[in-house]
Amino acid sequence: MRMLITGATGMLGQDLVAAVDQAGHEPRALSRADLDITDAPAVRRAISDAQPHVVVNCAAxxxxxxxxxxxxxxxxxxxxxxxxxxxxxxxxxxxTIQISSDYVFDGSKHEPYVESDPAAPLSAYGRSKLAGEREVAAGAPGRHTIVRSSWLFGAGGPCFPATILRLASEREELTVVEDQVGCPTFTRHLARALVTLAEQPIDGIVHLAGAGACSWYDFARQIVSNAGFDCDVKPGRTRDLARPAPRPAYSVLATERGSDAPVLPGWREGLSAYMAAGEVGAR
Ligand SMILES: NC(=O)c1ccc[n+]([C@@H]2O[C@H](COP(=O)([O-])OP(=O)(O)OC[C@H]3O[C@@H](n4cnc5c(N)ncnc54)[C@H](OP(=O)(O)O)[C@@H]3O)[C@@H](O)[C@H]2O)c1
Known part of the structure; x- marks a missing residue:
């Protein structure tokens, strides 16, 4: 199977190209320099020339x-x-497989979000991702999967574990927010699941995220503990960060697709795999 990947040099894109290759399929990897997805004629030309069976849009x-x-x-x-x-x-x-985000939800729920829950993004980023979902559904009716994932980390990009590892090696104390809860997802695990989805496509929205849930504070504590750093991680509040974009307080993803949807390993397993591979040195 030939799979065309846009945004192929991004964090998820890099792992997806490798996973496609490892699964014995043929990746056609296009970086932003190869293909800017805002250029409609160029997108038509690139996809028509490559004649892929599946296109995964990792560009964002x-x-x-x-x-x-x-x-x-x-x-x-x-x-x-x-x-x-x-x-x-x-x-x-x-x-088409389109990658979307937990940030399409407003975070007001207290139990995991499933595919049929109403989207109500809080931020401009969330609104743009929801617009993408709607564009894809209208542009490829009956021939697309929208994969919502969350809190990605991996070797191919700056990410939360890399930042925490750097800060924890420099400081004795760190404050990390505990009032945002979600599902950290290792991009290599997500990439494998995307290949499975390409082999057995599901029409419509599918939630795919690392199993289990935690706050950024819990996640940071686990990272510091795995690394064996002597750094005290303290719980903080989102409002004290005063960041421009609001984030959902709770964006845990679950699926109502039953056994059709691939299941990802737990976030702790993802973190251990990320750290065991020595990928922390990549940044
Ligand atoms: N990171 C997360 O926590 C997270 C959570 C949930 C969902 N997602 C979604 O997962 C997907 C992959 O995210 P990621 O973390 O791998 O992001 P990333 O590392 O930032 O990769 C995005 C890629 O898209 C490329 N790109 C940007 N604008 C483009 C354009 N106009 N045309 C073509 N390529 C363009 C970027 O190229 P340059 O680097 O050259 O700009 C980069 O290679 C995205 O859809 C994202 O919204 C991410």
Whole structure:
């Protein structure tokens, strides 16, 4: 199977290219320099030339705080650009897998969000990702999967564990928010699940995130403990950070797709795999 991956040099994109190759499929990896998804004619040309069976759109504006002051730019990549990809894939007879986010939810629920829960994004980034979901659904009806995931970490990009490891090696004390709860997801685990989905496509929205849930504070404590650092992690509050973009207080993802949906290992397992591979040195 030929799989075209946009945003292929991003954190998830890199692991997906490797997972496609390892599964014996043929990756066609396109970086932003190869293909800017906001350029509709270029997207049509690239997908038509490659003749893929599946297109996975990993390209995105991922600067959550920056999106607040550049919402039109974020929307043009995450919304309009995603639509270009889906329409071009449908025209070429390919299946589209679009990566979306837990930030489409407002976080007011107290139990895990399933696919049919109403989206109500709090931030410009969340609104742009929801716009992308709608563009993809309209552009490739009956031929797309929208994968919502959350709190990604991996070797191929700056991420929370890398930041905590750096800070914990420099300081005796760290404060990390405990009033945001979600599902940390190792990109290598997500990438494998995306290959499974490409082999057995599911139409519509699917939630795929590391099993279990925790706060950023819990996550940081686990990272510091795994690394054996002597750093005291203290619980903090989101309001004290005063970041431009609001985040959902609770964005744990679960699935109502039953056995159709791939199941990811737990977030602790993902963290151990990330750290065991020595990937922390990559940053
Ligand atoms: N990170 C998370 O915690 C998280 C959580 C939930 C969902 N997601 C979603 O997961 C997906 C992958 O995220 P990630 O963490 O791997 O992000 P990432 O590391 O920032 O990768 C995104 C990639 O998209 C590329 N890109 C940006 N604008 C583009 C454009 N106009 N055309 C083509 N490529 C473009 C970037 O290229 P440059 O680097 O050259 O700009 C980068 O290679 C995204 O859809 C994101 O919204 C992420």
């Amino acid at each position: 504006w991922t600067d959550v705080d920056g999106a607040e002051s550049s919402s039109a730019d974020a929307l043009s990549v995450n919304g309009t650009g995603a639509g270009h990809v889906a329409r071009a894939a449908a025209a070429a007879g390919a299946w």
